[in-house]
Amino acid sequence: MLQFGIDLGGTKTEIIVLDPKGNTLLRERTTTPTHSYDAIVANITAMVESAASRLSCNDFSLGIGIPGAVSPASGLIKNANTTCLIGRDLQGDLQKQLHPLLQRPLVLANDADCFALSEASDGSGAGFASVFAVIIGTGCGGGWVINGRLLSGPNAIAGEWGHNPLLWREASDTEIDCYCGQKGCLETLLSGPGLRQQAAQETGLSLSAQEWNTLAEQQDPQAQTVLARYYRRLAKALAGVINLIDPHVIVLGGGVSNLPGIYQEVPKLWAEYVFSDSVSTPLKQALHGDSSGVRGAAWLGAAAC
Ligand SMILES: [Zn+2]
Known part of the structure; x- marks a missing residue:
C-alpha cells in the first residue's frame, strides 16, 4: 500500500506519495484556490486522481493536513484561517468525490499536528x-x-x-x-x-x-x-x-x-x-x-x- 498525503495550505496545496519505507515517489504543488470551497475540493480530487493514475496505484491511504481542525461535535471544519473551509464537511465531500478510487478511510488533521507527527516519526x-x-x-x-x-x-x-x-x-x-x-x-x-x-x-x-x-x-x-x-x-x-x-x-x-x-x-x-x-x-x-x-x-x- 502506498501512502498519499496532502498539505492544504493557505497559498499552496501539496501532494506527496511515500512507499512503506518513507521514500518519496512523487511530490507536487499547486496554488490553493482559496476563493471557493468547491474549487478546493475539486483541486485535491484532481491531484489525488492524477498521482494514482501515473503511479498505476489502486490501493493507497490518504491523510490531509488542514489549516484548522475537524470539530468532534459536528464533524465540520473549525478554526481555519482559509475561511471558506469553516463549517464544511471536507472529509465527507472528499470521500464522495474520490469514491470508488479511494477504498480506505480518509483522515484529516490539523497541519501542525501533521508536522509534529512527521518530525516525531522520522525527523x-x-x-x-x-x-x-x-x-x-x-x-x-x-x-x-x-x-x-x-x-x-x-x-x-x-x-x-x-x-x-x-x-x-x-x-x-x-x-x-x-x-x-x-x-x-x-x-x-x-x-x-x-x-x-x-x-x-x-x-x-x-x-x-x-x-x-x-x-x-x-x-x-x-x-x-x-x-x-x-x-x-x-x-x-x-x-x-x-x-x-x-x-x-x-x-x-x-x-x-x-x-x-x-x-x-x-x-x-x-x-x-x-x-x-x-x-x-x-x-x-x-x-x-x-x-x-x-x-x-x-x-x-x-x-x-
Ligand atoms: Zn489568538
Whole structure:
C-alpha cells in the first residue's frame, strides 16, 4: 500500500506519495484556490486522481493536513484561517468525490499536528518519548506526539499554544489584536507576521525575520535588540510548555525557525522561567523543513488503516 498525503495550505496545496519505507515517489504543488470551497475540493480530487493514475496505484491511504481542525461535535471544519473551509464537511465531500478510487478511510488533521507527527516519526524528534512541535511561520500552531501517537483531546485543539497569551509580559510586549478574538496571543508576537508587526511598533521599520537577522549579523544594534526581545519571548513561551508537560524534545519548524540564533539563545534564556534547578530539554530545528506537514499527513493516513 502506498501512502498519499496532502498539505492544504493557505497559498499552496501539496501532494506527496511515500512507499512503506518513507521514500518519496512523487511530490507536487499547486496554488490553493482559496476563493471557493468547491474549487478546493475539486483541486485535491484532481491531484489525488492524477498521482494514482501515473503511479498505476489502486490501493493507497490518504491523510490531509488542514489549516484548522475537524470539530468532534459536528464533524465540520473549525478554526481555519482559509475561511471558506469553516463549517464544511471536507472529509465527507472528499470521500464522495474520490469514491470508488479511494477504498480506505480518509483522515484529516490539523497541519501542525501533521508536522509534529512527521518530525516525531522520522525527523528531529525521532526516538524521543514525547515531542512538542511548533510551526512558527504565518501562524503559530503546535502539536504533541507521545510514544509515536498524536495527542487528541475532546475539542481537537491539543497543542494550540499560539493562542495562549505571553507569560511574564514586559512593557515592550505590545498587545496586538489576534484574529481569534483575543489580544496579545503568542501568535501575535512569535509568528512571522507577529515578529514583523511587533518590531515595526518598536522601530518604525517593517522587516521580515530574515531581514532583521541579516542586519543583526552586520552588528546593527537596533536589529540585535529586536532579535534579543524575540528570543526572550520565545524562551518564556516554551518555558511555559516545559513547566506544563516537560516534553523530551521541542522541535521548531516554519520560516521563523530558520533564525540561527534561536538554538543558541533560547535555551540560555528559558532557565530563568522553568521551575527546575537545570533544564536539559533539547531544542531542535525540524529535519524535513517544508516537507514535514505533507509527510506527516501521509503517515497519519497510513496509521488509520
Ligand atoms: Zn489568538
